Amino acid sequence: MxxxxxxxxxxxxxxxxxxxxxxxxxxxxxxxxxxxxxxxxxxxxxxxxxxxxxxxxxxxxxxxxxxxxxxxxxxxxxxxxxxxxxxxxxxxxxxxxxxxxxxxxxxxxxxxxxxxxxxxxxxxxxxxxxxxxxxxxxxxxxxxxxxxxxxxxxxxxxxxxxxxxxxxxxAVGRPATYSRVELLELSGLDDATLKDLEAFHLVTARQVGTQGLFDEHDLAVAEVARGFTDAGFDVRHLKSWKISAEREAGLFEQRVLPVLRRRSPESRQESNELLDDLSDLGGRLRAILVARAVSPLRDSR
Structure with missing residues (x-):
């Protein structure tokens, strides 16, 4: 092409x-x-x-x-x-x-x-x-x-x-769902790698009628996975990020659920804002810790 x-x-x-x-x-x-x-x-x-x-x-x-x-x-x-x-x-x-x-x-x-x-x-x-x-x-x-x-x-x-x-x-107005063919085309992955991502539950197709559809999160994961596989990593190595993300979400849940239980008109907005702030803080902390952990590799001669 x-x-x-x-x-x-x-x-x-x-x-x-x-x-x-x-x-x-x-x-x-x-x-x-x-x-x-x-x-x-x-x-x-x-x-x-x-x-x-x-x-x-x-x-x-x-x-x-x-x-x-x-x-x-x-x-x-x-x-x-x-x-x-x-x-x-x-x-x-x-x-x-x-x-x-x-x-x-x-x-x-x-x-x-x-x-x-x-x-x-x-x-x-x-x-x-x-x-x-x-x-x-x-x-x-x-x-x-x-x-x-x-x-x-x-x-x-x-x-x-x-x-x-x-x-x-x-694109505005386009459904945030993708067929298998679309996901492969947009992410640049091959079908074997996509099957590996599914096997490790990093992406999950939702069955709609006779077709399995992926969402925008699946596309984002597939794009990043392509970068890692191009760098020589196996899909199984990416499982640790999923485990870490689930643990982080569980930690946030402990803080957000008490807010939701108030059942006030403002509780939903407050919980969403809290989740936004916590997710942002978690992402920055993770980036800082990774940067510090890899700094000896950058400085080594």
Missing amino acids: TQRTSAERPYLSIGEVLGLLLEEFPDITISKIRFLESQGLIVPERTASGYRKFYDDDVERLRYILTEQKDKFLPLRVIKDRLDTPPAGTERPEPQRPEPQRPEPRGIKNVVSASEVAQREEESEEQATATDSPVTKTHPASRFPKAVTTTSEPRAQSSTRRPALPDPSD
């Missing part, structure tokens, strides 16, 4: 954003980017066919959020308040930012398979943008525009962008 080509675009797909930031933030995933969007911290524009479009200011806003989490351990609500509340007496300008570069991620390659599958359908050539102007850097809210869902003025074109490869699972 031949790789398609398309015109240069002034924006990135979600997979390309992941590849761009992965080296700087090793714990970032497509699911985490979507989660930040669901919380209103980022609101990338969409093409007519539903794919997300990340411009320079979207990428820099995302980088700021991840940096605040990593360096200052701030909850998402605090970060959002800092982004959305400008300092008194200041305007919220549109930022002008340098072109993000795409460094090749170190370590395990091909983890970000969502942006590397060459046969996916190309995004529509939509051009929707906003004008840029100098930016004040004295306050987080004045460094980034508040997330909006529409724009009326075109953004400046970028001549150094590579063609954006869309993430098909990112």
